[in-house]
Amino acid sequence: MPSIPRMLQPGNRGPGRDTGHTVTPPVPAARAVVDCGVYVDGVRRHGSHDFRRALTQVRESGEGFVWLGLHHPDEHQMNDVAEAFGLHPLMVEDAVHAHQRPKLELYDDTVFLVLRTISYVDHDSLEVANDIVETGEIMVLAGRDFVITVRHGDHTHLTGVRQRLEHMADHLKLGPSAVVHAVADRVVDSYLAVVSDMESDVDEIEERVFSTTSSDVDIDVVYLFKREVLELQRAVYPLGMPLARLSGNKNTLDVSPVRFESPTMSANGKEIRRHFRDVADHLTTATDLIAEYDERLTTLLNAAATKVSIQQSTDMRKISSWAAIAAVPTAIAGIYGMNFDNMPELHWTYSYPVLLLIMVCICFTLWRTLRRNHWL
CATH class of the missing domain: 1.20.58 (Methane Monooxygenase Hydroxylase; Chain G, domain 1)
Known part of the structure; x- marks a missing residue:
């Protein structure tokens, strides 16, 4: 009896047979790369680099660092990057799955910082507004000779940050810590811009609620802004502790400040801590304004409810x-x-x-x- 080929034996499907499942080939990690550069003494080396070759070049020469930018990588792409840079599996998991709260974690000599980004949504009038702010997420992974920025969402553009840093060689000489500071500074400045844009809206709502000429109060608008302020609080408030550690604040409870004297970040730790303290001051300003808006909206909500009842x-x-x-x-x-x-x-x-x-x-x-x- 002639033998049956293995591909055609019962339980095995031959070529072209429908298995009921579509196998999608993995997308190369290069598809998620936005930019990759090698920086030595604060100056970018010419040419576009594959991140593996760039890291090999830096480690063989013993100088400079690699700055790799990724946008919404999937698990396969992030695993390729992790294999090249030696990242911890928990970092890879958090970098792939967004919706993390702002936090700072240390994995041996690698810093993992999560930032929530916010963007103000322009609207013609308060009646037609469905959202006031939209959020995204940025993860920064910084080691001795590399820094990786992972972006999730459409409101996390870092192109300007890289271009601005490339014109600040003295600051970029500080190494990966300078990139971490620049990204955090950009995100916190966006917080200040958003809360500044929201001020006119909150003033308009306040004028409507306490207006003597208008008897109808659209309380749904007050609820909308109250919800958006809560979204801001979830994005902004948790960042206070990570920035306190990065700025070397020893008064934070149950945590120790990040030591920039280690090769993880920079040899000039005192200088970079000064920059992080400035970012922390800006964050305090943003949190104070958000707390003020929250208090005002709570008052307006009570006043609007009272006015409706009357x-x-x-x-x-x-x-x-x-x-x-x-x-x-x-x-x-x-x-x-x-x-x-x-x-x-x-x-x-x-x-x-x-x-x-x-x-x-x-x-x-x-x-x-x-x-x-x-x-x-």
């Missing part, structure tokens, strides 16, 4: 007043509509106009009294 009470008084006025002719018409034969003035010639006059007089008296008491 408006509803006023409307109920008006409805009750008109109901009381309408009750008079309704009662008289109901009594004389019972069709009894023996009723006062039933057969009198002037009964109908006299009753109409009485109803009008009573209704007018009630209307004047209620209006004088501000019920109408």
Whole structure:
């Protein structure tokens, strides 16, 4: 009996047979690379570099560092990068899966910093606005001779940061720590820009709520901004502790400051800590403004709810007043509509106009009294 080829044996499918699953070939890591450069003494070496060759060049020469920029890498792409740079698996997992809270972690001699980015959404009016801020995420992985920036989202552009640093050779000489500072500085400055743009919106809401000419309050707008401020707090507030450690603040509880004297970041740790302290000051300004907006919006929310309650009470008084006025002719018409034969003035010639006059007089008296008491 002739043997059956293995590809055609039961349980094995030959070429071209549908297995029911589409196998997608892995995308090369180079597809996620935005830019990769080698920097020596604060100056970028000419040419476009593959990150593996760039890292080999730096480690063989013993000078400079590699700056690799990635945008939304998948797990396969990040594993290739991790294999080349010797990254910890937990760092790779966090770098692939976004939606991390701002944090700073140390893996041996590698710093892992997570930053949340925010962007202000322009809108024509508050009534048509669905979102005020949009968020993204940046991870920075810095070692002795490399720094990797991983971006998630559409509002995390770092092109300007790289170009600006390349014109600041003295600052870039500080090594990977200079890149970490530049990225953090760019993100925190965007916080200040967003809270500055939101100020006019909060002022407009405040003017609407306390306006004496407008009786209708769109409380949904206040809820929208309250929600967006909470989103800002989740993005901005947790960054305080990482920046405190990077700036060498020893007063942070249960954590130790990052030692820039180690080869992880820079030999000139004192200088870079000064720069991080400046970023921390800017972050404090942003958090203070966000806290102010949160307090104002809470007050506006309570005021708007109170104004709506008062408006509803006023409307109920008006409805009750008109109901009381309408009750008079309704009662008289109901009594004389019972069709009894023996009723006062039933057969009198002037009964109908006299009753109409009485109803009008009573209704007018009630209307004047209620209006004088501000019920109408």
